[in-house]
Amino acid sequence: MSVKDLFLKYVQIHSVSRMGAESNPSNELEWDIAKVVAEDMRAVGLKNVTLADNCYVYGWxxxxxxxxxxxxxxxxxxxxxxxxxxxxxxxxxxIENYDGSDVELGAGRSLTAKVFPHLPSLAGKTLIVTDGTTLLGADDKAGIAEILTAVSEIIAEGIPHGRLCIGFTPDEEVGLGAAGFDLxxxxxxxxxxxxxxxINSVDYECFNAASASVSFKGFNVHPGSAKNTMINAALLAMEFNAMLPAGSIPAHTEGYQGFFHLLSVEGNTEAARLEYIVRDHDAHLFEARQKQLQHITQLMNDKYGGGTVTLELAQSYRNMAELVAPAFHLVENAKKAIAEAGLEPVSTPIRGGTDGATLSYMGLPCPNLGTGGWAAHGPYEHCTVEDMETMVGIIKGITALYAQHRD
Ligand SMILES: [Zn+2]
Incomplete structure (x- = not known):
């Protein structure tokens, strides 16, 4: 099967994961795709293909x-x-031989160059789009199709290689793709x-990430006789947030700029709570952001009395750059293979986390490569067959480079 045929087969298998589920996988229907993928892994020639009881699939x-x-x-x-x-x-x-113009998807939705300025650059390629009512699932079924096609071509063409390990996970979209991975x-x-x-991207930098939960305890009396007595917890919460730098929010930051993101506000006179996530690529600035939250908490407790404000910080994930650094050949070899495919390699700091970041912390340095997918997570998601084919070549190129690599 070609990369296109594998891709078209996988996207038609419903495999949404489920937020907040206690089970592994988070959604029973993920087994449907896992079984098909395991079958295809055997078909392309992978050995000892294993569908684990938590729905992870491995082959070698x-x-x-x-x-x-x-x-x-x-x-x-x-x-x-x-x-x-x-x-x-x-x-x-x-859409064969796409002409680069706007595409009417259906359901009143259109793919337009106004919103997606790269569209004209896809002219002449075979574009794959949705009917406007669903996402496409190039994230990440393009990745599966590309890896399996690369394996089958590596075998067919007799490209020398070291040991190859292939793994497909459930539940990446709910943040648990690395959690059950058997390293x-x-x-x-x-x-x-x-x-x-x-497909010219190799990304190895992501955010350092924490969450902050801030609780405020008020002192509630009749508002008519509250002078010098009442402490309004809702106002405390507003005072707290006002002490954070106003420009340091997602809507005002990009590139390597970190932020405090206020996720939710709840409260009344009696009690209030603010939930934030804290992000920064730079480890020192990340520490400084958490210290800033602690400082504001201290200031307010000094002003209103100890225990008025309680701050709970929880670490989420770390920038994988420091873990990839000792194995930087991962980035260099990927860039070499991308250049051999005739593309200009780029690395962009990821403004989020990846499963690779978690795997890197678990001990497996793991940068992220492209798939050729655009506009993931919605009805405008699209990709081209040609980019997927080029990505197959890049995976083969990386494999060939590592056959020559010795630590
Ligand atoms: Zn993904």
Missing amino acids: LDATPGYEDAPAIGFIAHMDTATDFCGENVKPRV PLFGAKYAYTVDGGP
Whole structure:
């Protein structure tokens, strides 16, 4: 099967994950795609294909004789789709020889160059879009199709390789794709997630991330006789937020700029609570942001009495750059393979986290490669067959480079 055929098959299998579910996988229907993917892994020639009881799928290719000393390289993608938009009854539409103009999807929605300025650059390619009622699922089914096609071509063309480890996960979209990943079983020394956007990207920097929950305790008396007595918890919450830098919010930041993001406000005179997430690529600035929250908490407790404000900080994930740094050949080899495919490689700081970041912290350095998908998580999601084919070549190129690599 071609990368296009595999892709079209996978996107038509409903595999949305579920936020807040206690089970593994988060949604029973993720088994449907896992079984199909496991079957295809066997079909392309992967060995010992294992569908684990938490719905992770693994498969391996032994090193070509003579290349046993090359490091074992992993490629990882996720099988679930985003919870943000309907992923059921996906009806992909293939537009051969796309002319670069706006595309009417259906359901009153159109793909326009006004919103997606890269569209004209896809002219001449085979564009795949939705019917406007669902997401497409290129995130990350393009990644699965590309990895499996690369494996099948590596075998067919006799490209020398070290040990290859292939893993597909459920539940990436609900933040749990790395959680159940069996690293000892997987056995890769270095790996890539294939779960990004443009195929010339290799991303290895992400945010450091924490969440902050701030509680305010008021002192409630009759408002008519409240002078010098009442402490209004809702006003305390407003005072707290007013002490944070107003420009340091998601709507005013980009690139390497971090932020405090106020997720929710709830409260009344008696009690109030603010929930934030805190993000910064720079580890020192990230610490400073948390210190700033502690400082404001201290100030307000000094002013209103100890215990008025309680701050709880919880660490979420860390920037993987520091973990990829000792294995920077991961980035260099990816860039080499991208350049060999005739593209200009780019690295962009990810303004979020990735499964690769978590895997990096678990001990497997894991930058993220592109898939060729655009506008993920909604009805405007689209990709081209040609970009997926080029990505197959990039994965093969990386594999060939690592056959020559010795630590
Ligand atoms: Zn993804």
